[in-house]
Each structure stands twice: as structure tokens, then as C-alpha cells.
Amino acid sequence: MYVTLRDRPGADARTGTVVRRVSSTVVLLGVVSLLTDVSSEMVASVLPLYLTAAVGLSPLAYGFLDGIYQGVSAFVRIAGGYAGDRGGQPKWVAVLGYGASALSRLAMLPATGFAAITAVVTGDRLGKGLRTAPRDALIAEASDPGALGRSFGVHRALDTAGAALGPLVAFALLASVPGSYDSIFVVSFGFALLGLAVLVLFVPNLRPATGAARIGLRRALRAIAGRPLRRPLLAAGMLGLLTVGDGFLYLSLTERDDLAAGWFPLLYVGTNVAYLALAVPLGRLADRVGRARVLVAGHGALLACYLLAALPTGGFGLTLSVLLLLGTFYAATDGVLPALVSRLVPDEARGSGIAAAQTVVALARFASSLLFGLLWSLQGPGASLLLFAGLLVAAVPAAGFLVRGVGHE
Structure with missing residues (x-):
């Protein structure tokens, strides 16, 4: 990966020169996300097994909690994006969100019942919702418009390096002391605190170059509801509704292939290595051929993932294929969506626009988790995955039609 650091976008994008540089701010934010994702993925990689095996939740109850994990952040994403836009302080809004998530790691220690765990997971996800849009707005502001896919790709690559390391740390802790979930929560807090320190001490608080950092609520809402965003948001919501949570996919693989519980965290590593x-x-490809095209095409990898995971028999090769396809899906969508949206709204409403897209996806995935948990309880994982695959076959071309021509610069 070739990356040359710089501080702010230069004249290359205006003159049409091919840009091969990524802002130092993007890299620093990537380091923050790397450390934070080591922390969060340490917990996330054991959470499905912890909740179903140690706590004893049913698939439907886990579906509810996974829905919380996927979707509760939607309630504050737009507030976080707007707060960063309105006050011109996106960095400090992000600091508040990262801090809330860090504290939730320690709060997992005394949480043993369903209600307590739900409250802790909710606090963690609210922190994520608050920080994500202001952080992505900082990335967009620090980047050349013609290289947004590349910049978000670099950030997501660093983010995913942490997401790959987190489950390895969790695996090592569980291998050393089986069932030592408390040690996972304590070590994850340490990583989260280190990431927060990097953000506070080294990341600049960039504002829109136009100087229009303060935007009224009415104007922000007009930007979100404006015509340029309608079709992309509709497509993102439709596809998000058919995106099964990672935890469900991993639990289905564990059930089918009879994997030992201690190996469960390593499933996250396979996905994150492909993403990394x-x-x-894929970010650079999105800059060249169109971000909307890559966003929709990435769901083809998700479709293949469902079909392979739904097979009645598996084995190492098929399991690895599922993990790699899932990582490909995230690489084609997670950073590409904010890169696409950030160019469809005014600069001063960038955080609000990105937050709107993320909110739609989060709410859709919340509904998806509840629905899939119910279907699993009624008919098992294989039939449920096949049903989602069939619906996705129809949704992908429909989404492609909705975003046709969107985001071409």
C-alpha cells in the first residue's frame, strides 16, 4: 500500500493530476480507529458465544441484542453529525463518542443479566453513533475530492488491521485462561483509552475550507432530504435490510461445522484480513469507475456468502470462503458509502449527510437482525440464509437502478 502523507488537499485535484497522497490526518484517524477496533473487536468476537453459551440467550433474544448492537447508534448518528457541523467542532464530538465506548468496556465487568448487558451494549453503540459521522467528515475534509475512495480505503484498512488484531488478542487470552471474559474487558479498555489519547493529542480539528462551519438545523435537514441523497439512501436502506449480522453468520458456521468454542474469535480474523x-x-476502484457501482456490486459477495453459509455441510475451505467473501463485501461498502455521500451534500453539511446515510443503514440492519433472529428460531439458520439470499437477488439490481449515474464527478 503506497501512501505519502500530507496535511491538506492541494491543487492536484483541481488540475486533474492523479493524486497519490493521503493526508496525515487520515492516517492519524486510522490509528485511532485501529486501537479502538482492537478494543471493540476483542469484545465483539466473543460476544455472540458469550451471550448464547455463557449467559444462555435464545437465538431470538440474541437477535434482539444484535439488533441493538447494529442499530441503536442510529438514534444519535444524525445528532453527532449535525453537532460537528453546527459547532465546527467535529473532533470534540468524536472524542465524546470514543470516550463513551471506552467506558462501556469497564461497564461489562459487573454486567451479568440480560438487562444490564443490553444497557452496556447500548452505551457502546451510542458512542459509536456519536463519533462516526464527525470522524468521517474529518476524513472527507482532509482529502482531495477525487481521491475520497482511496482516503476512506486507507482509513478502513487501518481500522480493519485493529479489527483483525482484536480477536487474536481475545483468542490468546481465552487460550491462556479459558472462560476469562473479564480479562478481555479490562484489556480492551486499555486499548480504547490509548486510541482516545491519540485522537485528543494529535488529530487536528479541521473545519470546512469554505468557512461555513456553522449551519442551521433547517438547512441541514434540507441537505439530508434533498434530491441528490434520496435514491442513494433508499438503495442503502433496502440493501441494509437484507444484511445479516456477522454474529449470526459465525454462529451458523459454528453450528454447521461443529467448531470448538475457543476458535470462535478467529472467524472474525478471516473476515478482517480480507477487508484489510x-x-x-476497492476504494481506488470506486474513485475510478464510480462509488455507487462498487457499493452495489459489493453485495454480490454478500449473496455468495449467504449461499455458501447455508450449505448443509461445510469444512475448512467453505468456511474460509465465507469469511473472505464477507470481508470483500465490507471492503466494497463500508468506506465507499461515506465517500459517495460526502460529495452529494454541501461541504458545511457533510457530517449531517454522512450521518443520514449511516442512520438509514443502521436502522435497516437493526430490523434485519430482529427478523433473522425470529426466522432462525422458526426454521433454523440454513433456510433463513437462503430466504435472505433470494431477496438479495432481487434487491441488488433494484438498488443498481436507483443509484445509476449517482456520484459521477
Whole structure:
């Protein structure tokens, strides 16, 4: 991965020169996300097994909690994006969100019942919702418009490096002391605190270059509801509704292939390694051929993932294929969506626009988790995955039609 650091976008994008540089701010934010994702993925990689095996939740109850994990952040994403836009302080809004998530790691220690765990997970996800849009607005502001896919790809690659390391740390802790979930929560807090320190001490608080950092609520809402965003948001919501949570996919693989519980965290590593390898190449591809095209095409990898995970028998090769396809899906969508949206709204409403897209996706995935948990309880994982795959076959071309021609610069 070739990256040359710089501080702010230069004249290359205006003159049409091919840009091969990524802002130092993007890299620093990537380091923050790397450390934070080591923390969060340490917990996330054991949470499905912890909740179903140790706590004893049913698939439907886990579906509710996974829905909280996927979707509760939607309630504050637009507030976080707007707060960063309105006050011209996106960095400090992000600091508040990262801090809330860090504290939730320690709060997991005394949480043993369903209600307590739900409250802790909710606090963590609210922190994520608050920080994500202001952080992505900082990335967009620090980047050349013609290289947004690349910049978001570099950030997501660093983010995903942490997401790959987190489950390895959790695996090592569980291997050393089986069932030592408390040690996972304590170590994850340490990583989260280190990431917060990097953000506070080293990341600049960039504002829109136009100087229009303060935007009224009415104007922000007009930007979100404006015509340029309608079709992309509709497409993103439709596809998000058919995106099964990672935890469900991993639990289905564990059930089918009879994997030992201690190996469960390593399933996250396979996905994140693929994401890490492909985030920058697919980001650059999105800059060249169109971000909307890559966003929709990435769901083809998700479709293949469902079909392979739904097979009645598996094995190492099929399991690895599912993990790699899931990582490919995230590499083609996670950073590409904010890169696409950030160019469809005015600069001063960038955080609000990105937050609107993320809110739609989060709410859709919340509904998806509840629905899939119910279907699993009624008919098992295989039939449920096949049903989602069939619906996705129809949704992908429909989404492609909705975003046709969107985001071409």
C-alpha cells in the first residue's frame, strides 16, 4: 500500500493530476480507529458465544441484542453529525463518542443479566453513533475530492488491521485462561483509552475550507432530504435490510461445522484480513469507475456468502470462503458509502449527510437482525440464509437502478 502523507488537499485535484497522497490526518484517524477496533473487536468476537453459551440467550433474544448492537447508534448518528457541523467542532464530538465506548468496556465487568448487558451494549453503540459521522467528515475534509475512495480505503484498512488484531488478542487470552471474559474487558479498555489519547493529542480539528462551519438545523435537514441523497439512501436502506449480522453468520458456521468454542474469535480474523487487503484497492476502484457501482456490486459477495453459509455441510475451505467473501463485501461498502455521500451534500453539511446515510443503514440492519433472529428460531439458520439470499437477488439490481449515474464527478 503506497501512501505519502500530507496535511491538506492541494491543487492536484483541481488540475486533474492523479493524486497519490493521503493526508496525515487520515492516517492519524486510522490509528485511532485501529486501537479502538482492537478494543471493540476483542469484545465483539466473543460476544455472540458469550451471550448464547455463557449467559444462555435464545437465538431470538440474541437477535434482539444484535439488533441493538447494529442499530441503536442510529438514534444519535444524525445528532453527532449535525453537532460537528453546527459547532465546527467535529473532533470534540468524536472524542465524546470514543470516550463513551471506552467506558462501556469497564461497564461489562459487573454486567451479568440480560438487562444490564443490553444497557452496556447500548452505551457502546451510542458512542459509536456519536463519533462516526464527525470522524468521517474529518476524513472527507482532509482529502482531495477525487481521491475520497482511496482516503476512506486507507482509513478502513487501518481500522480493519485493529479489527483483525482484536480477536487474536481475545483468542490468546481465552487460550491462556479459558472462560476469562473479564480479562478481555479490562484489556480492551486499555486499548480504547490509548486510541482516545491519540485522537485528543494529535488529530487536528479541521473545519470546512469554505468557512461555513456553522449551519442551521433547517438547512441541514434540507441537505439530508434533498434530491441528490434520496435514491442513494433508499438503495442503502433496502440493501441494509437484507444484511445479516456477522454474529449470526459465525454462529451458523459454528453450528454447521461443529467448531470448538475457543476458535470462535478467529472467524472474525478471516473476515478482517480480507477487508484489510481489499479496502484500499476497492476504494481506488470506486474513485475510478464510480462509488455507487462498487457499493452495489459489493453485495454480490454478500449473496455468495449467504449461499455458501447455508450449505448443509461445510469444512475448512467453505468456511474460509465465507469469511473472505464477507470481508470483500465490507471492503466494497463500508468506506465507499461515506465517500459517495460526502460529495452529494454541501461541504458545511457533510457530517449531517454522512450521518443520514449511516442512520438509514443502521436502522435497516437493526430490523434485519430482529427478523433473522425470529426466522432462525422458526426454521433454523440454513433456510433463513437462503430466504435472505433470494431477496438479495432481487434487491441488488433494484438498488443498481436507483443509484445509476449517482456520484459521477
